[in-house]
Amino acid sequence: MVIAICNQKGGVGKTTTAISLAVSLAKEGQRVLIIDLDPQGNATSGLGFDKSELRATSYDLLINELPIRDCIVDSGRENLDVLPTNINLAGAELELVSAVSRETILKRSLAPVQKDYDIILIDCPPSLGLLTINALTVSDSLIIPVQAEYYALEGLSQLLDTVSKVKKILNPDIEILGALITMYDRRTNLATEVASELRNFFQGKCFETTIPRNVRISEAPSHGQAIVEYEPYSRGGVAYKSLAKEILNKLA
Numbered sequence: 001m002v003i004a005i006c007n008q009k010g011g012v013g014k015t016t017t018a019i020s021l022a023v024s025l026a027k028e029g030q031r032v033l034i035i036d037l038d039p040q041g042n043a044t045s046g047l048g049f050d051k052s053e054l055r056a057t058s059y060d061l062l063i064n065e066l067p068i069r070d071c072i073v074d075s076g077r078e079n080l081d082v083l084p085t086n087i088n089l090a091g092a093e094l095e096l097v098s099a100v101s102r103e104t105i106l107k108r109s110l111a112p113v114q115k116d117y118d119i120i121l122i123d124c125p126p127s128l129g130l131l132t133i134n135a136l137t138v139s140d141s142l143i144i145p146v147q148a149e150y151y152a153l154e155g156l157s158q159l160l161d162t163v164s165k166v167k168k169i170l171n172p173d174i175e176i177l178g179a180l181i182t183m184y185d186r187r188t189n190l191a192t193e194v195a196s197e198l199r200n201f202f203q204g205k206c207f208e209t210t211i212p213r214n215v216r217i218s219e220a221p222s223h224g225q226a227i228v229e230y231e232p233y234s235r236g237g238v239a240y241k242s243l244a245k246e247i248l249n250k251l252a
């Protein structure tokens with residue numbers, strides 16, 4: 001099962017969700033691979049890797065055709081491997097334009113290890129360019145994190161439009177696993193209103209779990225840990241653990 005975590009807006013909680021889910025699902029006994037497909041490499045550093053010391057990255061996989069097994073590293077956690085990245089990947093978006101079958105490169109290069117994992121999570125960059133298209137083309141489903149803020153709905157139709165195009169042309173099997181309301185502050189009317197607007201918009205496709213705004217979540221990456229490791233009993237830690245359970249139930 002390959003799941004892309006995708007929204008072309010930055011700062012909506014994609015990377016936080018990718019890291020937290022990867023670690024939570026691995027703790028639940030799933031064999032997990034997390035792929036960092038954002039040149040900013042926040043998933044890579046958030047899991048404790050030094051971006052300047054990577055032997056190989058997702059850039060080498062996509063552009064230099066390095067075999068996937070030479071790019072994947074052990075996260076130091078049971079059941080969790082990482083395909084890391086760094087800023088080199090920024091060049092890939094342009095270099096992919098002239099590549100042969102440019103939309104399916106990730107799909108082809110992942111194939112040799114796909115059976116080694118129960119769940120492969122892809123942390124997408126904040127754009128709808130070729131990196132994201134590659135992620136959507138190899139994915140069975142996607143999770144769309146949306147921030148419970150003004151303009152939450154802005155850009156969503158463009159995203160859903162891209163997903164339908166990918167579904168039509170490149171990957172008929174892709175489905176939305178769920179939209180995830182993030183940074184939810186239940187004390188404000190705005191957040192409550194936006195959340196109900198989102199539930200309306202996604203018509204039963206929103207996860208029941210919402211992720212609260214929680215300062216512990218923003219502290220975790222500087223410790224190279226997911227929130228479920230750094231402060232598992234914080235409100236954020238509990239929420240992400242319950243999201244992992246909700247997802248496992250959905251997939252069962």
Ligand code: ADP
Pocket residue numbers: 009010011012013014015016017042126182183184211212213214215217218219221236
């Ligand atoms: P994206 O990958 O979509 O750009 P991130 O996951 O990197 O978004 O989140 C953007 C910023 O917000 C980061 O600094 C992160 O630590 C912080 N953050 C994410 N989720 C929460 C939350 N629920 N509560 C508080 N801060 C959060």
Ligand code: MG
Pocket residue numbers: 014015016038042124
């Ligand atoms: Mg990110």
